[in-house]
Amino acid sequence: MKDVEGTCRAHGRHGFVVAITNVEDIGKGLIREGTGFVTFPVKYQCVVFRPFKGEILEAxxxxxxxxxxxxxxxxxxxxxxxxxxxxxxxxxxxxxxxxxxxxxxxxxxxxxx
Known part of the structure; x- marks a missing residue:
């Protein structure tokens, strides 16, 4: 959660992640060769901020x-x-x-x- 909240993932396509509201699934871990680190695919729901062209924003x-x-x-x-x-x-x-x-x-x- 700390790595994702407050960031803009996938080059801004999905918007700015404000908060993760629910973790739906944590998949099987994959050991990263040569490091000993493990990467887990995580499926989650979140609140995002993604303004669209032409949208009126309070600023x-x-x-x-x-x-x-x-x-x-x-x-x-x-x-x-x-x-x-x-x-x-x-x-x-x-x-x-x-x-x-x-x-x-x-x-x-x-x-x-």
Whole structure:
């Protein structure tokens, strides 16, 4: 469980393993030649985090700059390019970088940590 929880297995195909909820089966061990270690196939059920393209996520904005902004949703780091930010919003630098709309209202994206 310690080796699997908190990791992204199979190149992210199945998502980020949050927690193992049930161990269903532990198969026969296979001795690894020359090491003396034994490998066991294990079948388990788990909770995963696997966002899909186009999915809306709740995220915490961690950095805002003129190129866009970075955010985190659980273990996933997200970058939103300024090309994807509406045209009526303009980047403003300063103590608290933000994007300001053409009517003067401020969209402060930087979340508190």
């Amino acid at each position: 915490i904005v961690t950095m805002v700059n003129k190129m866009g902004f970075f955010a985190e949703a659980g273990p996933v780091q997200i970058f939103v390019s300024n090309h994807l930010i509406p045209d009526d919003m303009e980047f403003r630098s300063g103590d608290m970088p933000n994007y300001t709309t053409s009517d003067g209202s401020v969209c402060s994206l930087l979340g508190s940590r």
